[in-house]
Each structure stands twice: as structure tokens, then as C-alpha cells.
Amino acid sequence: MRRATIRDVAAAAGVSIGTASKALNGQGKLRAETRERVAAAAQELGFAPNTLAQALLAGRSYTVGLITTDSFGRFSIPVMLGAEDALGIGQISVFMCDTRDDPEREERYVEMLAARRVDGLIVAGRRIEPRAPVRTGPGIPVVYAMTQPANGHGPAVLPDDEGGGRLAAEHLLAIGRRRIAHITGPERFLNARLRARGFAAALLAAGVEPCGHTRYGEWTERWGREAAGQLLADRPDAIFCGSDQIARGVADTLRAVGRRIPEDVALVGFDNWAPMALGALPPLTSVDMCLEEVGRVAAGYLLAGISGDPAHGVHTVPCRLVVRESSGG
Amino acid sequence: MRRATIRDVAAAAGVSIGTASKALNGQGKLRAETRERVAAAAQELGFAPNTLAQALLAGRSYTVGLITTDSFGRFSIPVMLGAEDALGIGQISVFMCDTRDDPEREERYVEMLAARRVDGLIVAGRRIEPRAPVRTGPGIPVVYAMTQPANGHGPAVLPDDEGGGRLAAEHLLAIGRRRIAHITGPERFLNARLRARGFAAALLAAGVEPCGHTRYGEWTERWGREAAGQLLADRPDAIFCGSDQIARGVADTLRAVGRRIPEDVALVGFDNWAPMALGALPPLTSVDMCLEEVGRVAAGYLLAGISGDPAHGVHTVPCRLVVRESSGG
Known part of the structure; x- marks a missing residue:
């Protein structure tokens, strides 16, 4: 709860x-x-x-830095909103810095934030693989959100992608589908692999064979259209997509060949990105990563670190499934 | 240039x-x-x-506040990136505060930023109508970006929505279309009215009648689908849409009734929002508001205000048209 x-x-x-x-x-x-x-x-x-936030009212700058590499704000803004919530409205202020994926720019921002005596740092990013850890001076705790440091130290807060894949598969099984295919993003993305793993595990647990192999490709509608075309011969009755954008491309192809959604093929997306999921025809069932909660949890660990009680390792926040017309409602 | x-x-x-x-x-x-x-x-x-930025190296906090009401970051993140550019990477740091459209929350953030002795404030927002001015103490200059204060004082930096509407119409005229319709968002949005006005002025200048009246509705794909259905009887050969989302809905309806894009009906969207415009079938020609430039210009005025040389009134940044397959390329 x-x-x-x-x-x-x-x-x-x-x-x-x-x-x-x-x-x-x-x-x-x-x-x-x-x-x-x-x-x-x-x-x-x-x-x-938040009593931790209140306990900090002594000898601090009451500022934290949020370093992000996500120029579209798609993932970092909800994380920031959650962090703001946890940090108390206006009690601790957030310096927001966008590195545009430039390591030198990141280094300069970290130096600047240290010079400004921030109490701590949240490093947010889109994950491909674990990233190089941020080097701060001693006494500045760092928490990673939506990304993790390669040295494994953490603390890092991630959505439970594997659990999200499992949720999608269990939902499609529960509505009676048995020929379930999976189309997703590039295999080099850790989150694509984790979602595929959770999906496969849920099917295995139910004794159901996946409909064809996992189709890795791109995070685009174009890839969804193309992959759906390849899959049609397998006659799937459901497709779990690694993103809402892929799901929209899949829906285009299904509509073009006259397959009804969800009657003939049920669809589940991932991200629950409002403009994509709600604008789709029909609106998409989707896995929500609860990004604000990721931000809240990360900020909570940061406050603990600032109070001298650092967390370690990787923590996951559960995903939730939002059911809409594309899987029967 | x-x-x-x-x-x-x-x-x-x-x-x-x-x-x-x-x-x-x-x-x-x-x-x-x-x-x-x-x-x-x-x-x-x-x-x-930026010599202004360098001239500030004396007796300042080298921080500015960015107050935004745009929880999705769709508009505020590009504005922030442009402002970061103009403020010098890391020379002046940005406190980012999201008010979630709550006036009391905004008031608390403004108090907090004043207590932190920021050198100035950028207030960013989605426009409906001019907003209540932000009340800061004396000596804290404010610049509005993507929104404007109701008292008309400014300075405010806005995209040239009217010019954007004109660009769209001129492009469609230039590729030989003469039955051009317009579908857009709610009439209460100033930007919807300005885009419609620029569109109408360009048609008038060319001596071309608009194809039907401007259809005001919502900023959604659903409205695009519905309005396109209403329009079909008018047999338009082009439709200018007030957003990329509306244009995608229009494309769905055109495809469903077998009208080819752009051969039968050319489409132009607005926003040039990459995931929407590039993911569309076919990719959308769209008006780009150059939001990073809006941010750069706003930050420039803020620096001028901080140096005691305040700007006044409303300044517009020109839009540019990005041509893709939906209007023939």
C-alpha cells in the first residue's frame, strides 16, 4: 500500500x-x-x-543537486516531483542540472554543486547499463534514481522492471490469452531484458509457451509496426510491448489488417505515459513505473545519508498495471 | 539568423x-x-x-529560480535548457520549483527563493490567458517565459504563435493546396486563437477562402479524429492542426476512410514534439516553437534586469517550420 x-x-x-x-x-x-x-x-x-527532513534543520545548506541526463524530462520530471514531495515543499531546495549526456559537463556541475555546499546529490538518468559513479568530495552523499553505478555501491532506486513484465503477463493470462508475444526495445538496455525476463517467468509459471521469441528492436512506433507485421503469421492473441510507443505501432498494424483490439489481440504497453497511452486507439493498458514514488524513495535515502545513516545497494519500487480498453478493461 | x-x-x-x-x-x-x-x-x-554573465561576478548569489507549472516538463525543460545555456554552464545555478498549478505553493516557493537571495526569477508556464503577476520583493527581477503577466509589465518571452500559424498556411499554399481547413485546441487558449489568426491572415493575403470555420475543441488525438470526421464532407486538400496530437488523430481518421496523406490531404501539426511528430504515420510536418531559444532569450533579459537594465513588454521568438512526409517533403 x-x-x-x-x-x-x-x-x-x-x-x-x-x-x-x-x-x-x-x-x-x-x-x-x-x-x-x-x-x-x-x-x-x-x-x-517527514521527521528526517525536520531533523536537518541545523547547520546545513538545505539544498540538494539533481543531476539528470534526460533532456526531454520524460523520466526526470516525475522523479523530481516525488523528490520535492519528500524533501518538504521549499524546506530543501533543488538545484536542477542537465548534463545532456556529456561527462565533462557533468563533472563541472558536480564541482559547482560541491562549491555550493549542497547537502547531497540525486543522480537521475535513463538506464542502458550501470553508469560510472559520480565522484563527489567526502561528506556529500549520492543517491541514484532510474540508474545505478557500475561499482554496485549505490544506493540506487529503480523501478521493478522484472516485476512489471510479470504483471503484464499475469494480466493477459488472467483474461484468458494463451498465445502471448513480446516486442520490446534494444537488447542492450537492461530494462528491456528485465521486462522480458519477468514476462517469460510468468508464462513459465503458468505452463504457457511464449508465442515466438522476444523481438528486440527499438523504442519506436515504427519498430512496433514492423515487428507486428512479422508476428502476424504466429497468430498471437495478445502482445506485451516494452513501451507505449511500440504498442501504438503494433495497434496501427493490427488495425491495418483488420484485427480487432482487444477482441482478436489484446495489447499491453509499458510506461503509462499519458499522452501516448490515453491518445491511442483504443487507450492502452500499460505498466506504470510509479516514477514519483521512485523520486520519493530516492529522496528518503538521501535524507538518511545526510543524517549519517546511509543506505546501500539497489532498491526497487513496484510497478502497477493500469487497465484500459486495449486489454478488455 | x-x-x-x-x-x-x-x-x-x-x-x-x-x-x-x-x-x-x-x-x-x-x-x-x-x-x-x-x-x-x-x-x-x-x-x-556572455559578458553580462561575466559582469555579474561581484556581490551576487549566482542563483536564479525557475518556477514552472508544467508538471510534464514538456515545455519547461527545453526552456530550462536554453536558460542554462545563456546563464553559462554552472556559473549561475538554477533552482527549479514546480508549483503544480497551486497558487499557494507558488507563493511559498517565491518566499523561499527570496530568502535564498536569488538574483532573479524566471516564471515559465503553459499559457491560457495572462496570469497574475508574481509578487517578489524589490530588487528581484522577474522574466516570464511561455506565459505573461496580466498587468502587461513583463518582460515576457513568448513564441510567435501567430507567425507559426502563418508559416503553416504559407507552406500549404506553396505546395498548391487551396482547400485548407484548421482544427485546434480550446478557444479559451490564447495560443489557439493566435495560431488561427495567423493562419487566416495568410489565406486572406493569398485570396484563398478557408475550408470551413476554425474548429476549436481539445488538445487531444480524440478531438482530431472526431473533427476530421466532421470535416470530410468539405473535401479539404490540407488540414492545419493546432498541435501534433490533433494531427495524429486527424491522420487516423483519414487513413480509416482511405484518404492518402499527403497525396489527398496534406497535414501540418504544431509543437514539433519529437515522439509525436516522428512516430506518426507518416511523420508530421510541424511548426517548432524553438523553446530553447525562448529560454535563452528569457535568461538574457533576466541577466539584463539583474545588471539594472530591465526589459519591458512582450517579446516573441519566431517559430520555424519543419517539413516532413505529411505535407509532401
Whole structure:
């Protein structure tokens, strides 16, 4: 079960996030009735204000750096939003730096952040393989989010890609599909391999043969269209796709040859990226990586590290399946 | 003509952005030959290091706040990248704050940034109508990007939406289309109205009647599919869409009824959002708002304001048209 956030408290009390935060922190000018309503909602939801964040109110710069390589913000913005939540709205501020995948630029940013005496660093990125660790001076804890350091030290927070692949397969099995194919991105991406592994494990556990081999390719709609064309002869009754973009390409090909979605072929995507998943025809069932939760957990480990209680190793955040029309709803 | 950036200099000299920056700033350990190559490239391209940024090296916090309401990062990340460029890599650092469209949350962030003694603020946002101005203390200049304050004071930097609509219409006229329709987002969005106005003005100037009235609706693929269905009876030979998502929906409907793109109906989108425009079938001709340039220009005005030379009013950055298969290429 997800931990209640200040957003949940605000919604339950019928106030804005800012008001809820003021009420809980005893700040600002609010009516007593409002404070009480927020406090009641917080208690009912079991909301715990972040005491670690509060404990840091001594001798720190109250800033952290967020270094990202994701120029589109597709993955890093939700991670940042989750981190902001965990760091307390405005209590700890975030320097955001985009390296554009340039190692020298990254090095300069790390130097700059150290010179600014940040309390810690979150390094976010799109994963291919584990990356070179960031070198900071002593006393600056680092947490990786959506990526992991090659030395294995961590701490790193990743979505549970393998579990996500399993969720997709179990859903398609549960709605009665038995000829399930898998089309995904490039094999050099660790997340593509993990999703394929979870998918295969779930089929194996159910005693169901996969429909053809895993088709590795690109993270594009074009690849989805092409791979679906190759697969049609195998007569799949479901296709699990490694991204929503691949799933949209698959849907184009199915529509072009007159196969109905989901009646003839059920489709599941991955990412639950709103503009892609909701805009699809029909809207896509998709695996959601809960990126905000990844950011919240990473920020939590960072706060622990700043307080002298560092975490180690790789931590995964469970994915969740969002069911829409493409798999029967 | 676009001003040369450090990125252009780096590309021309065959080095990374970090190396080019070090070479131009006389920092770091580099071979003399590398420094000379970068200097030569900078001279050839007429690259002017940002002297305003350098002039600030006295008595400042060298931080600026970027306040955004765009939780998807779709618009704010490119604006931030452009601003980073203009602020010098790591010379002035950016506090990024996402208000999630909550006015109280915005107020708290502004207070926090003032307490941190930022040198200035960039307020980025998606535009509907002019927004309430941000209230900062005296001495903290504010520049708006992708949005504008209702009091008209500015300075605000916006893409030239009207010019973008004109570009789209002129392109479709130039490839010989005469029955050109327009489908766009909600009429309450200023940018939808401006794009429609530029489109209509270009047709009028060419003495061509628009094919039906402007169809205002939503920024969604679903609306594109629906509106295209309504339009078919008018037999358009081209459709200009207010977003790439609308254009994709239109393409779905055209394909479903057997109209070829671009032979029977040419399509132009707006945003040039890579995953949408490139993934479409066929890839979309689209109007690009040059968001990084919007960010660079906004940061330039902010630096001027910090140096005591504030800009006023609304400034627009020209759009550019990117031609792909959906309009004949």
C-alpha cells in the first residue's frame, strides 16, 4: 500500500497542498477550523510528516543537486516531483542540472554543486547499463534514481522492471490469452531484458509457451509496426510491448489488417505515459513505473545519508498495471 | 539568423560542450592546441561569450529560480535548457520549483527563493490567458517565459504563435493546396486563437477562402479524429492542426476512410514534439516553437534586469517550420 502524501491529506481535507503544508507545519495565517480539518485528515490517513527532513534543520545548506541526463524530462520530471514531495515543499531546495549526456559537463556541475555546499546529490538518468559513479568530495552523499553505478555501491532506486513484465503477463493470462508475444526495445538496455525476463517467468509459471521469441528492436512506433507485421503469421492473441510507443505501432498494424483490439489481440504497453497511452486507439493498458514514488524513495535515502545513516545497494519500487480498453478493461 | 551558441562552437571544434566552455573561460587543464581550435571556431562563428554573465561576478548569489507549472516538463525543460545555456554552464545555478498549478505553493516557493537571495526569477508556464503577476520583493527581477503577466509589465518571452500559424498556411499554399481547413485546441487558449489568426491572415493575403470555420475543441488525438470526421464532407486538400496530437488523430481518421496523406490531404501539426511528430504515420510536418531559444532569450533579459537594465513588454521568438512526409517533403 502506498504511503499517504501531503497531496492525499490536502485532497481529503478539501484544501490546497500549500494550505495543508502550512497547517501541518504550524505556519502562515489559517483559520483554526482549517488547521483542525487538515490535522484530522492527516491522522485518518496515517500521514507522517517527514521527521528526517525536520531533523536537518541545523547547520546545513538545505539544498540538494539533481543531476539528470534526460533532456526531454520524460523520466526526470516525475522523479523530481516525488523528490520535492519528500524533501518538504521549499524546506530543501533543488538545484536542477542537465548534463545532456556529456561527462565533462557533468563533472563541472558536480564541482559547482560541491562549491555550493549542497547537502547531497540525486543522480537521475535513463538506464542502458550501470553508469560510472559520480565522484563527489567526502561528506556529500549520492543517491541514484532510474540508474545505478557500475561499482554496485549505490544506493540506487529503480523501478521493478522484472516485476512489471510479470504483471503484464499475469494480466493477459488472467483474461484468458494463451498465445502471448513480446516486442520490446534494444537488447542492450537492461530494462528491456528485465521486462522480458519477468514476462517469460510468468508464462513459465503458468505452463504457457511464449508465442515466438522476444523481438528486440527499438523504442519506436515504427519498430512496433514492423515487428507486428512479422508476428502476424504466429497468430498471437495478445502482445506485451516494452513501451507505449511500440504498442501504438503494433495497434496501427493490427488495425491495418483488420484485427480487432482487444477482441482478436489484446495489447499491453509499458510506461503509462499519458499522452501516448490515453491518445491511442483504443487507450492502452500499460505498466506504470510509479516514477514519483521512485523520486520519493530516492529522496528518503538521501535524507538518511545526510543524517549519517546511509543506505546501500539497489532498491526497487513496484510497478502497477493500469487497465484500459486495449486489454478488455 | 540564430546567434551561435557554445554548442555550435563545440561542434565546429570537434570537442564537447564542457571542453569548449573551459577553453573559452581559460579554465581547466587543456592542451594549447585544443584551446586554439576552440578559439578559432568561436571567432569564425561570431560567438560572443556572455559578458553580462561575466559582469555579474561581484556581490551576487549566482542563483536564479525557475518556477514552472508544467508538471510534464514538456515545455519547461527545453526552456530550462536554453536558460542554462545563456546563464553559462554552472556559473549561475538554477533552482527549479514546480508549483503544480497551486497558487499557494507558488507563493511559498517565491518566499523561499527570496530568502535564498536569488538574483532573479524566471516564471515559465503553459499559457491560457495572462496570469497574475508574481509578487517578489524589490530588487528581484522577474522574466516570464511561455506565459505573461496580466498587468502587461513583463518582460515576457513568448513564441510567435501567430507567425507559426502563418508559416503553416504559407507552406500549404506553396505546395498548391487551396482547400485548407484548421482544427485546434480550446478557444479559451490564447495560443489557439493566435495560431488561427495567423493562419487566416495568410489565406486572406493569398485570396484563398478557408475550408470551413476554425474548429476549436481539445488538445487531444480524440478531438482530431472526431473533427476530421466532421470535416470530410468539405473535401479539404490540407488540414492545419493546432498541435501534433490533433494531427495524429486527424491522420487516423483519414487513413480509416482511405484518404492518402499527403497525396489527398496534406497535414501540418504544431509543437514539433519529437515522439509525436516522428512516430506518426507518416511523420508530421510541424511548426517548432524553438523553446530553447525562448529560454535563452528569457535568461538574457533576466541577466539584463539583474545588471539594472530591465526589459519591458512582450517579446516573441519566431517559430520555424519543419517539413516532413505529411505535407509532401
